[in-house]
Amino acid sequence: MAMTTRVYNFGAGPAMLPESLLKEAQTELLNWHNLGVSVLEVGHRTSECVALLEHAERTLRELLGIPSNYQVLFLGGAARTQFAMIPMNLLYPEEQAGYLVTGVWSHMAFSEALRLKRAYCVASDEANQYKTIPDPKTWEFKEPTSYIYYTPNETINGIRFPYIPKTKGSTLIADMTSCLLAEPIDVTRFGLIFAGAQKNIANAGLTVVIIREDLLSRIPNPPIPSMLDYKIQAQHHSLYATPPVFNCYIAAKMFDWIKAQGGVETLFHLNCQKAARLYQYLDSSDFYTTKIDKEVRSLMNVCFSLKNEKLEPEFLHLAERAGLYALKGHRLVGGIRASLYNAMPMAGVDALIDFMSEFAKEHSR
């Protein structure tokens, strides 16, 4: 029975973690570092916990080649808080911020910026239901612009920027929640990168922020809430308040795991293969369909539907029984979504394709 053993978890986040990591966490859960206490109970200012945070940061820096003029912050709570922190800290008086609206998440970030400060839309594919990324020739910039914001991978619509946007000199900010550590990046191209943990980093409740130091010194004085002030969080090395220790512990293990796999480049290569295999199957099928433009298809979130949408509940039901978990598309867009983060092995993709072929065969008669 699939239900009593581990399944392939295609959830978009919280998402699959490597089984070896979970087993380690399980073994250590009652007694961490031979301290006689659980990592759930250990003080955040103990030498063991401080060393844990340092190790996590060091490994992340190594994996992504983060230069020394960038700070790394491990912040408690959801990445969505960044939607407010970014304009509050980095949108300067008398200026605006430009948003590339290419899916549900960048749209939400844009709305939050508008709620708090002055922001504008550089380009949007909303009218087209986010099927592509508008041609850069059509993008409109305003002066003065504090920063340009974009979402390299949109999980709900399954769209990926195949390039880093040009910003006419403005600071570039990226929500990499669903792609950080899944592909190599040139950190120096960005002013700020952030990522919620629950895709490629750890369990939900942690947000990683990578911020260029010169931006910290430009942050205006109060009244930004202290917890939302990057400067304060950086000065305290993520220990301004009690950090989510357990999430940091899982993140540290994840970074080690990525390193052991051969690093980000190796995983990117595998991620490309995983996505290519599934898209190739979709393209060859007349039972399934995907509407996203080929050039901007997500590597992490493969969104598709059954041509006969009425069969989707049965598809999802049987998939789950076959050990293929959480394939339901986001409630805003429906359909099917297979998320293929770092922890998803090729065997999971193959199992999915086998199931899809079988299902198509049985329902195509």
Add this chain to the structure above:
Amino acid sequence: MAMTTRVYNFGAGPAMLPESLLKEAQTELLNWHNLGVSVLEVGHRTSECVALLEHAERTLRELLGIPSNYQVLFLGGAARTQFAMIPMNLLYPEEQAGYLVTGVWSHMAFSEALRLKRAYCVASDEANQYKTIPDPKTWEFKEPTSYIYYTPNETINGIRFPYIPKTKGSTLIADMTSCLLAEPIDVTRFGLIFAGAQKNIANAGLTVVIIREDLLSRIPNPPIPSMLDYKIQAQHHSLYATPPVFNCYIAAKMFDWIKAQGGVETLFHLNCQKAARLYQYLDSSDFYTTKIDKEVRSLMNVCFSLKNEKLEPEFLHLAERAGLYALKGHRLVGGIRASLYNAMPMAGVDALIDFMSEFAKEHSR
């Protein structure tokens, strides 16, 4: 060897959790609810996760007798965010908020309110290094006051309000991070109660908020960041952003554990006995000393020092070797601190007193 088994963890937070709870979490870690996925990987909108949050809320309501006109929120991140959320949401235009400053935490909350809005100090014992709670006859209120804020238990100084402060009709707000669920409370006396999880609820990374509904309808419109807006969080039943699922899972287990112990009243009785035994020993000793006024001594955090402070490093070293963990006082005040939250059994207190007697005997010659 004490180091290879579980120890008594006297840390002030993150703090000790019941061993039975940790063992359950350990057993289930790779396969939750027979889903074939870990609770670290499960989607927050799955029926299982929604049921988990509902169960946690229902049990908490039952344990504390929370009336139906109060909302319960499970928010990601540290309780310190509340220091800003409270004035941002509940300090109305042209009004002020009054703070009872009885220790380091209430002082920090007061500072944050001052950073963002207009606040005043109702009473403070700062000049006296927080040894007592100023006589209510000396408290000064201003008109109009949106709310009065206090910290029923101050973990760093080891001070507890033995009564609920009178507010001359203003809404009362309490930071119960270190005492929620450790003693019975009359929720109807409060407009808002909040608590970081890492004392009596769960591991760090979750904040529980209990808020009276009429306050939600009075929250001003933007520009409060959406994540910091109680109204938005309440409308979405804590699912506005991805909540810290694992912390909620531990919290649900903790609420069940408290219920199984006989509820809050039973634990309060035990907490009183635990603290009384330790204070009684301190009062009878001329080797140790505690400076907090008897009437306001904390039940949760027993702060004391050795009359010969030079012996404290050795005391802490030997205590740890004897399986008595994290007894060091907060870095701001020094000395020794024994935190006796719900999960600390009487046997832990007895082991501490035995150790202290032995240490005193050996160093009193």
